[in-house]
Each structure stands twice: as C-alpha cells, then as structure tokens.
Amino acid sequence: MSTVTNLNRFRKEKARAERRAEADGNAVKFGRTKAQKALEEAQTARARATLDAHRRDTPE
Template structure:
C-alpha cells in the first residue's frame, strides 16, 4: 500500500478550491480589465463628455 492516511474532507475541499480558482481565472481572462485599462477608459469618457459639453449651445 503506497502513501499514508488521507483526510478525504481536506482533499475534497482542496479540489473544490482548485476548481473555483480555475473558473475564476477563466472569467478574469474573458471579462477582466486591469486597473490601468479602467482608468484610461474613464479618462477617455470624461474627455469626450467635456468636449460635448463645450460644444453645447446656450439657447436661453
């Protein structure tokens, strides 16, 4: 008989943690953005909003 005593509960929990980590990594690759990407997109949106506001007509 090879190996020693294995705690089945700990083995199950370790396997489930590994599966969750793999699923999370897949989702991060599909949907995730880095902090720098989010900041750049926010800056671009703010710049576009400011440009649009600068060209707004004052009819009152």
Template sequence: MTVVNLNKFRKAKARAEQKAQADENAAKFGRTKAQKALEEARAEKDKRDLDGKERE
C-alpha cells in the same frame, strides 16, 4: 496502503476549482488598472467635448 482524509481532499479539490473559475473570470472580464484609467479619461474627455458643443 495510504490513509487519505477525504474532507481535506474534497476541500482541496473545491479550492482548485474555485481558483480555476476565478482565473477564467479574470481573463474574461478583468481589466488592468491602466485600462480602467484610460477608459475613465476617454469618458471624461467625451463629456467635456459634448459640454463644449452644447454651449456653442
């Protein structure tokens, strides 16, 4: 018979569940640095284009 510390077991289980949730959220909502930079560059270009059209 093996003695198991229930507190350690519960904490390990909670950590595993939190890690799984974090991985799921990262896949669902996360963007890479390159994706963020591309999106920012496109937004800046759109803003410049719009400003150029307003001045004409």
C-alpha cells in the same frame, strides 16, 4: 499495509481548484488593469467635455 488517506483533504483541494479555475475565467472575462480603467475614464471625461463645449445654449 496501506496508508490512511484523509478524504476531506482531497475534497477541499478539489473545491479550491474549481474555485481557482472559476476565478481565472472571471478575470479573463471581466478583469481590466488599473491603467485600462483610468484610460477609459479619461476618454469618457474628454468626450463629455467635448460635447459640453459644443452645446448650444437656447435663448429664453
């Protein structure tokens, strides 16, 4: 006699695996570490400060 299989369990496991694979793909595509975000923010702030320091004020 064969054992009873719960098809819902297999369906849910397959859905979880698909979501996990999609999440991994998004992490590779969009994910950045906290350190990378902080570095980029610091570089942007430094570039903005450099541009502001070299700005010429027009006499009015």
